[in-house]
Amino acid sequence: MIITRAIVRIATTLVLMSATAGAQTPPPARAVPGTASSTAAARDISGFWALSIDGRKVPQAKLLPRVTKAMLDLHARQDVHAIRWCNPVGLPMMMDSGAIDIRQGPTTIFMAPESSLVPRYVYLNRKHISTEIYDPSTSGDSVGAWEGDTLVVDTIGFHPTHGVTSIPGGGFRTDKTHLVERYRLVANGDVLSVRFTWTDPTVFSAPHTYEFRYRRLPPTYEAVSTWPCDPYDQERAQFLGDPAPFRTEKR
Amino acid sequence: MNRIFVATLCVFIIAAAGRSRAQTKPESLTGVERLEGDWVRIDPNGSGDFGGLASTFTPASLTPQGNAAMEAGQRQAAAPRGPAFTENSRHDSGVPYIVVSRPCGAGPFGGGALGINPDSGGIHFVVHKDEVIFAPERGGFRHIYMDGRKHPDLTRWTPTASGHSVGRVENGELVVDTIGITPGLVTAGGWRTVETRLTERFVVSPDGKHLTINYRWEDPAIYQKAHEYHYEFDRSPAGSYALEYWCDASDPAEQESVTPPSQ
Numbered sequence: 001m002i003i004t005r006a007i008v009r010i011a012t013t014l015v016l017m018s019a020t021a022g023a024q025t026p027p028p029a030r031a032v033p034g035t036a037s038s039t040a041a042a043r044d045i046s047g048f049w050a051l052s053i054d055g056r057k058v059p060q061a062k063l064l065p066r067v068t069k070a071m072l073d074l075h076a077r078q079d080v081h082a083i084r085w086c087n088p089v090g091l092p093m094m095m096d097s098g099a100i101d102i103r104q105g106p107t108t109i110f111m112a113p114e115s116s117l118v119p120r121y122v123y124l125n126r127k128h129i130s131t132e133i134y135d136p137s138t139s140g141d142s143v144g145a146w147e148g149d150t151l152v153v154d155t156i157g158f159h160p161t162h163g164v165t166s167i168p169g170g171g172f173r174t175d176k177t178h179l180v181e182r183y184r185l186v187a188n189g190d191v192l193s194v195r196f197t198w199t200d201p202t203v204f205s206a207p208h209t210y211e212f213r214y215r216r217l218p219p220t221y222e223a224v225s226t227w228p229c230d231p232y233d234q235e236r237a238q239f240l241g242d243p244a245p246f247r248t249e250k251r
Numbered sequence: 252m253n254r255i256f257v258a259t260l261c262v263f264i265i266a267a268a269g270r271s272r273a274q275t276k277p278e279s280l281t282g283v284e285r286l287e288g289d290w291v292r293i294d295p296n297g298s299g300d301f302g303g304l305a306s307t308f309t310p311a312s313l314t315p316q317g318n319a320a321m322e323a324g325q326r327q328a329a330a331p332r333g334p335a336f337t338e339n340s341r342h343d344s345g346v347p348y349i350v351v352s353r354p355c356g357a358g359p360f361g362g363g364a365l366g367i368n369p370d371s372g373g374i375h376f377v378v379h380k381d382e383v384i385f386a387p388e389r390g391g392f393r394h395i396y397m398d399g400r401k402h403p404d405l406t407r408w409t410p411t412a413s414g415h416s417v418g419r420v421e422n423g424e425l426v427v428d429t430i431g432i433t434p435g436l437v438t439a440g441g442w443r444t445v446e447t448r449l450t451e452r453f454v455v456s457p458d459g460k461h462l463t464i465n466y467r468w469e470d471p472a473i474y475q476k477a478h479e480y481h482y483e484f485d486r487s488p489a490g491s492y493a494l495e496y497w498c499d500a501s502d503p504a505e506q507e508s509v510t511p512p513s514q
Contacts, residue, residue: 046379085501103384105287105377110384117391121493137495223394231500232353
């Protein structure tokens with residue numbers, strides 16, 4: 001009888017220890033501010049993020065006198081054309097629409113808005129590719145580095161005409177444009193603040209800075225992986241006001 | 252007798268508790284991080300073209316239902332897609348004709364189809380503990396969820412070119428389970444439906460320079476036995492990066508009118 005009781009006591013202790021250890025295994029729901037784990041969490045902007053209607057704070061850009069209304073109108077028309085033909089939109093529009101999946105790996109941060117099938121890469125392990133060999137693109141060549149709890153992303157190498165070129169607040173990107181983005185988690189990690197600063201000696205008379213705040217979507221969020229875009233849908237083309245076949249306009 | 256019963260019960264309870272703990276423990280990504288970076292598919296047998304790349308694969312063994320589905324799919328693929336779509340027709344020498352009447356496709360770049368069947372374009376992986384990104388360079392990308400979620404109910408799922416993928420780590424290798432892909436052809440005489448299950452195993456060589464993706468398609472309605480083959484990739488040289496694939500459907504140059512030379 002004594003032996004039986006001892007066995008039961010030992011077994012109960014082992015089960016309780018086992019259960020306690022199991023309960024400790026899942027990762028903490030939220031990192032404690034000021035700790036090493038909070039630093040690691042603050043340095044990972046991965047997640048599904050959505051830009052809500054109250055998440056944009058965009059002042060008017062200060063443009064050079066040489067930037068005429070005709071130039072702005074031309075870029076606006078070209079933007080419609082790019083959207084109508086389902087071209088890659090690139091920056092800045094890809095950061096300004098729908099939900100965005102951001103995944104931070106050891107060497108690269110991947111950013112993919114649901115409304116575009118062409119993603120963006122931010123490299124954490126290299127400097128800019130030489131402009132001698134880099135083919136300009138709609139999202140440019142982006143490199144990033146952490147400064148404390150802020151991810152600073154530096155982008156050059158924009159294509160002057162491909163994609164949607166207009167910039168929120170006024171102006172447009174060219175092959176001389178330089179963008180610096182500062183990503184920071186706020187509101188205990190539930191909000192991603194991104195401050196965009198655009199400079200371009202041919203467009204802006206002063207650096208143009210604005211801030212977007214993205215809300216974190218639930219971890220169970222399922223990405224929409226196919227966004228319908230049919231460049232041959234004539235009804236859609238009529239709606240967008242760009243039914244004409246391709247033509248080149250002089251900038 | 253009583254003692255033996257109690258002891259057996261204790262052993263059972265301890266084992267069950269231990270097993271439960273093992274199941275709730277977050278899986279380590281150790282080893283899978285080596286997948287991160289840029290890769291390009293290679294032709295290990297010197298086949299010379301994409302038809303040749305698959306020529307050594309064991310052809311799929313289809314059920315009668317699978318055969319019927321594939322033949323119907325092939326007929327649909329071969330059907331004329333419009334009066335200007337004439338690339339398969341005869342052309343008089345010296346007369347220009349259109350090669351592709353609708354370049355870039357509808358819903359550009361296939362929505363991740365190249366992540367299921369990579370071509371000669373580069374592929375890129377970004378590895379995070381909750382999700383691995385598999386991005387073919389010519390457009391689209393796959394979300395491979397690593398956070399333990401299950402597949403959605405297919406009755407509430409809109410099929411996509413790359414389906415719904417969940418991944419796990421086995422012996423330092425990424426194993427991905429996918430369902431919910433749009434119906435279509437599979438390499439080496441296969442066919443897939445929304446219910447067809449694809450299991451991929453991503454094996455990085457010890458030196459980190461070579462990647463093998465093993466494919467296994469299973470569907471009792473389509474296949475008499477699992478359909479298996481593998482693709483081989485080399486890591487791109489240091490300093491490589493993802494190129495932007497630009498295809499403007501409005502640009503007549505994308506249609507590449509061809510004038511057959513005079514004989």
